[in-house]
Amino acid sequence: MLPLEEPLAEIACMVNGRPISGRVVLRQSLVEWLRAELGLTGSHVGCAHGVCGACHLRLDGVVVRGCLVLAVQADGADVETIEAASGPEVTALREAFVEHGALQCGFCTPGMILQAAELLLGGGPLSREAIREQLSGNYCRCTGYQPIIDAVQAAGAALQAQAGGAGGE
Amino acid sequence: MTPARFAYLRPDTLGEALAVLAREGEGATPLAGGQSLMPMMAMRMARPALLLDLNRVAGLDGIAVVEGALHIGAMARHATVLAHPLVAAHAPLLPLALREVAHPAIRNRGTLGGSLCLADPAAELPACMLALDATLVLANRAGERGVAAVDFFQGLYATARRADELLVRVEIPLSPGWSPWFAETARRHGDYALAGLAMMCRREAGRITALRIAFLGVEAAPRRLPEVEAAILDSADAAALLPRLLSPLHAEEAPAAWRLHLAQVLLRRAMIGEGRHAAA
Ligand SMILES: Cc1cc2nc3c(=O)[nH]c(=O)nc-3n(C[C@H](O)[C@H](O)[C@H](O)COP(=O)(O)OP(=O)(O)OC[C@H]3O[C@@H](n4cnc5c(N)ncnc54)[C@H](O)[C@@H]3O)c2cc1C
Numbered sequence: 001m002l003p004l005e006e007p008l009a010e011i012a013c014m015v016n017g018r019p020i021s022g023r024v025v026l027r028q029s030l031v032e033w034l035r036a037e038l039g040l041t042g043s044h045v046g047c048a049h050g051v052c053g054a055c056h057l058r059l060d061g062v063v064v065r066g067c068l069v070l071a072v073q074a075d076g077a078d079v080e081t082i083e084a085a086s087g088p089e090v091t092a093l094r095e096a097f098v099e100h101g102a103l104q105c106g107f108c109t110p111g112m113i114l115q116a117a118e119l120l121l122g123g124g125p126l127s128r129e130a131i132r133e134q135l136s137g138n139y140c141r142c143t144g145y146q147p148i149i150d151a152v153q154a155a156g157a158a159l160q161a162q163a164g165g166a167g168g169e
Numbered sequence: 170m171t172p173a174r175f176a177y178l179r180p181d182t183l184g185e186a187l188a189v190l191a192r193e194g195e196g197a198t199p200l201a202g203g204q205s206l207m208p209m210m211a212m213r214m215a216r217p218a219l220l221l222d223l224n225r226v227a228g229l230d231g232i233a234v235v236e237g238a239l240h241i242g243a244m245a246r247h248a249t250v251l252a253h254p255l256v257a258a259h260a261p262l263l264p265l266a267l268r269e270v271a272h273p274a275i276r277n278r279g280t281l282g283g284s285l286c287l288a289d290p291a292a293e294l295p296a297c298m299l300a301l302d303a304t305l306v307l308a309n310r311a312g313e314r315g316v317a318a319v320d321f322f323q324g325l326y327a328t329a330r331r332a333d334e335l336l337v338r339v340e341i342p343l344s345p346g347w348s349p350w351f352a353e354t355a356r357r358h359g360d361y362a363l364a365g366l367a368m369m370c371r372r373e374a375g376r377i378t379a380l381r382i383a384f385l386g387v388e389a390a391p392r393r394l395p396e397v398e399a400a401i402l403d404s405a406d407a408a409a410l411l412p413r414l415l416s417p418l419h420a421e422e423a424p425a426a427w428r429l430h431l432a433q434v435l436l437r438r439a440m441i442g443e444g445r446h447a448a449a
Contacts, residue, residue, distance in 0.1 A: 007174055027172045029207075048170035049208040053274065062248070062277040067170075068207040069278070072177060073224065115274060136359040137272025 011075035015040070016084035024071040031055040031066030033074075034081060042082040042110050046139070053138035056111035057081045063118050082110035088162065089120040092155040102151035104142030112138050116152045126156040172210035179222040183308065186226050186335060189219075191310045194332040197221045201244060201283035204275050229282075229337060234259065238304075238340040243282025248273070250281055260301060260341050262349035262369060266293040269351075272359045282336045285321070288328045290418060291361040291386040293353065295322050299383035299391050300349075300367040303341045307334040315340070322390040347371045350439050353385065354431050362386040363423045364431035368439050377401060382439070387417050387432050401440070408433040 002008075002025065012021035015038060024033050029048070034040040034057070046054035048067050055066035058080040093113050096102070103109045112135060119126070119134040131152045132145075140148060178197075180186040189197055198217035200206055201224075209215035223229060229244035232253050239259040241250060250256050251267040270276060270284070270293050284294045285305060298305065298318035305321045306313055307330055321329045330336060353365025364387050370380035380398055383391040394414055400407035417428035 005174070007176065009177065026177055027174055049211040050204060050275070051208075053272070056274055059278075063274045064278045065204075065274050067211070068203050068275075070177075070203075070207075072179075073203075073222065118273065133268075133358055134273055136357065137274055 009072045009075075011072055013074045013076060014078045016080055026070070026072055028071045029055075029067045030059070030069040030071045030074050030079070031057065033071035034066070034079070040081050040083055044107055044110065046107065051137075051139070052108075053111040053115065054108055056114045056138070058085070058114065063114050082114060085114060085117065087117070087121075089117045089155070089159060092158045092162075093117060093120070093152065096151040096155040096158065097148075100147045100151040100154060102143060102147040103140075108138060108140045108142075112140070112148060116155070119152070120156055120159060126153055128153065170211045172207075173213055173216045175210075175217050176219045177222065178219065179225050181225050181227060183226055183228065183335070183337070186221060186223065187308060187310045187333075189221055190333045190335065193219055193221075199223055199286070199335060201286075202246065202275075202279035203283075204271070204279035205283065205287050205289070223335070230280075231338075232256065234343070235340075238342050240338050240340050241281055242338045243280060243285075243336045245281050247271070247276035247279045247281070247284075251276065259343055262297050262301060262351060262367060263294075265349055265351040266297050266367060269293055269353050269355070269359070269362065269365070281339065285339070286328060286330060286336050288322055288326050288390065289361065290325055290389050290391075291363075291365075293351075293362065293365060293367070293385055296365065296367040296383040296385035296391040297351075298339060299393055300369045300381045301341045301344075302369075302381060303339045305336060306338050306340060307331075308337045309333045309335075313337070319393055322392070325389045327390070344369065344371075347379075350442050352435055352438060352442075354435070364428050364435060366432070366435040366439055367391075382436075384415075384432055384435075387415060387428050389416075389418060397436070407440075408436045411436065 007026040008023050009026050011024055031043045043057050043066050044054040046052035050065050050068045056063050057066045060078050093116055115138055128149050131149050197219045200220045200222045230242040232241050232255055247267055247270055251264050256263050284292050303318045304315040306315050316329050347369050350368040353362035355362045362385055365385040368382045370377050385391055397407045397410055411433050417425040419425040
């Protein structure tokens with residue numbers, strides 16, 4: 001039970017393509033609300049103060065820290081979590097992460113995939129340095145990072161091969 | 170990691186936001202990108218009574234050239250400034266520095282105004298404002314006032330902003346013929362800098378004829394160093410002056426002597442960098 005004096009707010013937003021309206025605790029972060037109230041537990045809460053990147057989600061199309069946005073700030077916004085993230089770049093990343101052993105416990109994986117997908121969508125260079133920079137705000141405590149960089153590079157190459165193949169037809 | 174309770178207002182116009190500040194003063198805390206304020210609230214280092222969310226205030230995030238100056242709104246996100254063609258054309262120091270600011274997800278949300286008003290000693294953008302000779306424009310209910318960047322930053326997390334004011338934009342004078350240089354040392358890419366240097370300079374016939382420099386992460390707040398700038402214009406060993414002129418911050422993981430050493434290394438690199446740039 002919430003204490004009576006706990007300030008609340010009403011919000012309405014899109015979550016993973018569905019309109020959602022409800023009451024939020026004013027001091028609750030967006031990621032906590034998604035997990036606790038909507039059962040969307042794919043975004044993880046690691047450090048809860050903006051350092052680790054496990055809580056990444058898309059807010060109006062860009063990747064943000066879900067722990068540094070208040071749930072009330074999602075009012076009127078379009079929220080997308082790893083549960084609904086799709087598209088060829090996400091598929092390519094999922095396959096490459098499995099193939100390259102780019103995860104062990106999986107806690108950081110949703111945040112990694114969303115952040116890497118932003119790089120692949122941007123169509124920028126895929127040097128190891130560019131991938132490292134892109135993922136510099138995502139902690140992993142299992143892999144030592146090298147397999148993750150391998151996987152993102154492989155996903156980018158797979159996408160390029162697909163695009164090349166499609167263009168050749 | 171749950172913040173203390175607060176009240177929350179989300180005005181749609183600057184007028185409404187300034188009216189709240191006029192009424193509440195220090196009782197109200199502006200919320201921009203939240204990339205510094207939210208962590209401080211989570212750790213209860215900040216306990217704002219009233220959060221004044223600026224994210225819906227119209228007209229605070231524009232980027233435009235107006236009468237010989239590049240104007241950047243306080244709510245312009247780091248990622249937007251980093252990729253903006255007008256910024257690349259008229260203030261290329263900013264993209265050089267912004268690449269070192271935090272990480273992509275934080276740059277998607279964090280704002281120029283938030284970084285300047287926080288005035289973290291290790292932040293990149295305050296030092297850039299000095300090198301760019303920018304004016305910071307503050308507004309309250311009575312109107313606007315411009316504060317030169319050299320006067321805005323006043324110490325550790327301390328600025329010239331009054332409790333009833335919002336930073337609304339910065340104005341960067343266009344400076345054709347000037348070129349930027351930026352570098353910093355950090356433990357990992359995206360971490361706050363241990364020491365960094367922002368520089369703008371003008372060269373005529375291969376010689377530096379004018380320049381502005383500001384260190385970050387070295388002292389409590391960025392400042393201009395006229396003696397150092399004069400020594401560079403005289404082609405003297407400016408780095409040798411730094412031990413006498415700087416009062417570096419001290420911390421266990423980055424002692425004052427180490428920051429001073431880094432400042433000297435960065436300044437010497439800036440000089441070599443300029444040489445290479447000129448020859449290219
Ligand atoms: C993991 C991590 C790493 C980071 N690394 C770096 C780094 O390397 N370099 C760096 O510079 N920053 C770094 N940051 C901070 C980031 O750049 C912040 O975005 C920035 O410092 C604050 O901007 P904001 O818009 O998020 O402001 P907020 O956090 O919303 O606000 C910061 C302060 O400014 C005040 N404020 C905000 N806007 C205004 C306004 N318009 N008028 C008056 N007052 C205002 C607020 O009341 C608050 O006190 C990092 C953050 C994190 C979480």
